[in-house]
Each structure stands twice: as structure tokens, then as C-alpha cells.
Amino acid sequence: MPRKSPAAEPVTPHEDASAKSTRTRRRLLDAAATVLSRKGFAGTRLADIAEQAHVQAPAIYYYYPSREDLIEEVMYVGAAAMRTHLTAALEALPPSTTPAGRISAAVEAHLRHELEISAYSTAIIRNANQLPEAVSRRALAEVAAYNDVWRVLVAELAAAGELRADVDPAVGRMMVLGALNWAAEWWDPEGGPLDEVIRTAQSMVLHSLRP
Amino acid sequence: MPRKSPAAEPVTPHEDASAKSTRTRRRLLDAAATVLSRKGFAGTRLADIAEQAHVQAPAIYYYYPSREDLIEEVMYVGAAAMRTHLTAALEALPPSTTPAGRISAAVEAHLRHELEISAYSTAIIRNANQLPEAVSRRALAEVAAYNDVWRVLVAELAAAGELRADVDPAVGRMMVLGALNWAAEWWDPEGGPLDEVIRTAQSMVLHSLRP
DNA sequence: GCCAGAGTTTAATCGGAGATAGATTAGTGA
DNA sequence: TCACTAATCTATCTCCGATTAAACTCTGGC
Numbered sequence: 001m002p003r004k005s006p007a008a009e010p011v012t013p014h015e016d017a018s019a020k021s022t023r024t025r026r027r028l029l030d031a032a033a034t035v036l037s038r039k040g041f042a043g044t045r046l047a048d049i050a051e052q053a054h055v056q057a058p059a060i061y062y063y064y065p066s067r068e069d070l071i072e073e074v075m076y077v078g079a080a081a082m083r084t085h086l087t088a089a090l091e092a093l094p095p096s097t098t099p100a101g102r103i104s105a106a107v108e109a110h111l112r113h114e115l116e117i118s119a120y121s122t123a124i125i126r127n128a129n130q131l132p133e134a135v136s137r138r139a140l141a142e143v144a145a146y147n148d149v150w151r152v153l154v155a156e157l158a159a160a161g162e163l164r165a166d167v168d169p170a171v172g173r174m175m176v177l178g179a180l181n182w183a184a185e186w187w188d189p190e191g192g193p194l195d196e197v198i199r200t201a202q203s204m205v206l207h208s209l210r211p
Numbered sequence: 212m213p214r215k216s217p218a219a220e221p222v223t224p225h226e227d228a229s230a231k232s233t234r235t236r237r238r239l240l241d242a243a244a245t246v247l248s249r250k251g252f253a254g255t256r257l258a259d260i261a262e263q264a265h266v267q268a269p270a271i272y273y274y275y276p277s278r279e280d281l282i283e284e285v286m287y288v289g290a291a292a293m294r295t296h297l298t299a300a301l302e303a304l305p306p307s308t309t310p311a312g313r314i315s316a317a318v319e320a321h322l323r324h325e326l327e328i329s330a331y332s333t334a335i336i337r338n339a340n341q342l343p344e345a346v347s348r349r350a351l352a353e354v355a356a357y358n359d360v361w362r363v364l365v366a367e368l369a370a371a372g373e374l375r376a377d378v379d380p381a382v383g384r385m386m387v388l389g390a391l392n393w394a395a396e397w398w399d400p401e402g403g404p405l406d407e408v409i410r411t412a413q414s415m416v417l418h419s420l421r422p
Numbered sequence: 423g424c425c426a427g428a429g430t431t432t433a434a435t436c437g438g439a440g441a442t443a444g445a446t447t448a449g450t451g452a
Numbered sequence: 453t454c455a456c457t458a459a460t461c462t463a464t465c466t467c468c469g470a471t472t473a474a475a476c477t478c479t480g481g482c
Binding site: 037038039040041042043044122126127129130164166167168171172174175176177178179180181182183185186196197199200201203204205207208209 | 248249250251252253254255333337338340341375377378379382383385386387388389390391392393394396397407408410411412414415416418419420
């Protein structure tokens with residue numbers, strides 16, 4: 001058994017001696033995200049993760065106490081990054097931005113980040129609802145918080161009188177998020193520039209919500 | 212070893228003697244769809260399927276040569292049913308129906324069927340892109356055919372001059388299908404009548420596509 | 423040049439799950 | 453009721469994959 005996992009020792013002994021450790025940890029996380037998105041939770045083998053990360057399988061236990069802990073972190077980190085990214089994008093907007101403008105920015109932030117960290121995104125999208133409770137709990141909480149941000153965006157639009165009367169806010173929000181999430185399943189960098197997808201998405205989303 | 216699987220003997224010996232066999236087969240298929248949607252491909256245990264279907268695990272081998280064959284059939288049958296349902300709904304429309312009216316009907320058909328056979332739908336949605344090639348081949352072909360039906364619907368709309376210029380037809384179609392597919396992940400019969408979701412969806416879809 | 427500990431490896435262990443063998447029971451026609 | 457087939461069961465085999473044990477290696481500080 002390894003003496004102590006680096007994760008349990010945040011006080012770095014030699015200031016940057018842990019650089020290697022940190023990098024390997026990240027490699028394992030990325031590898032796990034990739035395998036998880038391609039094979040699903042139960043199909044994710046430690047051997048596959050290890051191969052992706054260029055280590056032997058037991059090395060994983062130096063960094064994570066168990067397979068489930070590693071996967072749990074993939075889900076959480078991916079979900080948290082998504083929310084952080086969206087929040088930052090919104091905060092960067094000038095205060096004068098209209099509700100429609102904010103939604104437009106949110107659409108762009110969602111798509112860019114989703115497709116940039118697509119291994120994490122597809123891992124979350126495909127697996128979130130078929131994981132054991134313990135593995136998905138933190139991630140689902142992040143996803144709920146992410147949804148809340150959108151809830152506010154839609155509410156702001158409604159408050160400005162720009163939400164069509166025949167659109168239920170909750171249903172509308174889930175439809176929009178579904179359209180955006182699904183992009184991870186079909187978008188291919190080869191098939192055309194992301195910017196065009198973003199423009200089309202922004203236009204469709206706003207037209208689907210506003211009078 | 213069982214003498215012969217009923218599947219291999221389409222000529223029913225006693226005309227309805229196979230009724231029981233047919234029902235068990237269906238129970239197994241439904242059970243497999245349920246487990247598959249909840250646990251994913253690799254997490255789908257024969258024991259879980261068997262329990263859902265009220266048989267012992269080895270009984271499955273009387274009907275299917277292997278676990279993979281059973282799952283393959285779940286995917287294919289679910290995908291094929293989806294396309295059949297949509298096609299039938301479109302053919303039932305009066306010939307005078309406008310392109311927008313046809314899309315509206317397609318939205319309803321998609322949502323109703325998706326949420327009615329939700330075990331099959333979520334099984335397909337969550338697993339289609341993380342299955343071994345051999346298991347998903349037929350299902351993916353059906354999905355492609357299903358997409359083609361929608362491609363035509365959008366083309367008809369465009370031909371009628373009712374597709375906004377800033378909406379790329381392919382991107383628009385995938386966005387719409389994403390919004391609809393995602394409903395299987397969040398819609399809950401307790402949370403309100405399906406009809407209202409359908410009306411909102413129809414309105415959003417048409418407004419997102421038309422000038 | 424030597425030591426300590428971080429980081430990683432090879433070699434077991436051990437349980438779980440698909441598949442098979444060989445009964446056993448249910449159903450139907452004579 | 454008998455005989456035969458359909459349908460299902462119990463017991464078992466076997467392999468795969470997570471985890472653990474026990475080294476080994478490399479690096480920086482002395």
C-alpha cells in the first residue's frame with residue numbers, strides 16, 4: 001500500500017516536487033473521462049484508463065482509493081467546470097446586456113465548453129442517470145446548480161416580457177438545454193466550424209423563446 | 212442444450228402453441244430494455260434481466276444465443292419502432308397538410324412514442340454511441356433512416372420558403388431532435404400532462420425554424 | 423556515492439457474471 | 453393416463469477484472 005496519496009497532502013513538501021504527481025493525476029482523470037464517455041460506467045476498465053494514461057493499472061491506486069472514486073471525480077470536475085465556465089462568461093458581460101443578449105452568451109459558452117472538453121461532456125451526458133447514487137451525487141448537484149443559472153436567465157427574459165406566452169419556462173429551458181447537450185453527440189470538427197453552429201443555435205434559441 | 216430456439220422456427224407448429232413462447236420473449240426484451248436504460252450496456256447483467264422477466268438467467272439462452280444478441284435486438288426493435296411510428300403518423304395526415312403542419316405532427320409523434328416506450332428510448336439515447344459496433348449496427352442504420360425522414364421534413368419546409376436563412380438545415384434538424392430526445396431524460400408523468408409539453412415543443416420548434 | 427521516499431511495476435488474490443450441462447417440470451395431442 | 457416436446461431450472465465451469473502485496477526504480481538532498 002502506498003504511504004500516502006498526494007491528494008491527502010495538499011501541503012506540497014518541496015513546492016514543485018509534486019508537479020509530476022499533479023500531471024499524472026490529471027492524465028488519469030482525462031483518460032478516465034475518455035474511457036467513460038466511450039464505454040460507460042460499467043464498461044470502464046482500469047486497464048483501459050491506465051493504457052490511455054501510459055501507466056500500469058495498479059498505479060491508479062497511488063492516486064485514487066478506488067475505481068469509483070476516480071470516476072466520481074471525473075463526473076464532478078466535468079460538471080463543475082461547466083458551471084464555472086458559464087458563470088464566468090455571464091459575469092464578463094457588460095451590466096447593460098439585455099436578457100436576450102445574456103441567453104445568447106450562455107448558448108455560446110455552453111457549446112464552446114461542451115465541445116472543447118467533449119470527453120467530460122459526453123461522459124456526463126451519457127452516464128449521469130445510470131450511475132450508482134454515490135458516484136453521481138456531487139455531479140448531479142452541480143448539474144442542478146447549472147440548471148438554476150439557466151432558470152434565472154429564462155426568468156429574466158420573462159420579466160422583460162420577452163418570453164412567449166405559450167412557452168412554459170421549465171419546458172422551454174429543458175428543450176433548449178437538450179438541443180445544446182445533444183450537440184456533443186453529433187458535432188464533428190470536420191463537419192464545419194463551430195462558430196456557425198453557435199450562430200445557428202443562438203438564432204434558434206432566441207426565436208423559440210421570444211414573441 | 213435446448214433443441215431449437217423459437218426464433219429459428221418461424222413456421223408455428225400448432226398455430227398458437229407458441230403464444231407463451233412469444234410472450235416470454237417479449238418479456239425478456241422489455242426487461243432487457245429497462246435494465247439497459249438504467250445500467251448501460253456493460254452494466255446490464257443477465258441476472259437483472261431475468262429477475263425483471265421473472266425467469267432464471269439461463270432461460271434467456273432458450274430465446275437468445277447470447278447476451279449481446281438480446282441487447283442488439285432491444286436496440287434494433289426500439290429504433291425501428293420509432294421510425295415506424297413516425298412514418299405512420301405522417302402518412303395519416305391529409306395530403307394537403309403544410310410542411311409546418313407535418314413538422315408539428317412529427318414533433319408530437321416523436322414525443323409521444325419516445326415517452327411511451329421510454330425504456331427503449333433511453334436505452335437507445337444513452338447507449339447508441341458507446342456500444343460495440345456489432346451490437347449497434349442495425350440500430351444505427353434505423354436511426355439514420357429516422358434522421359432521413361426528418362431531413363425531408365426540413366427540406367420541405369425550406370422548399371416552401373419557411374426556413375429562416377440563418378438556420379443551417381442540418382444543424383437545425385439536429386438541434387430539434389436533440390431537444391426532443393432530451394425529453395426522455397427529464398420528463399416525468401407526475402410533473403404535468405404530456406400534452407402541454409407537446410404544445411410547447413411544437414411552438415418552439417416552429418418558431419425556431421420559420422421566419 | 424548513498425539514502426529516503428515518491429512513483430511505478432510485476433505477481434498474486436478473489437469474487438462476480440456469462441455461458442454450458444444435465445436434469446426437471448409443464449403442456450398437449452393421442 | 454401416456455409420450456413427447458417445449459420451456460425452465462439447478463449446478464458448475466471458466467474467465468475476466470478490481471484490488472492487494474511486495475518489490476523495484478528513479479530522483480533530489482546530503
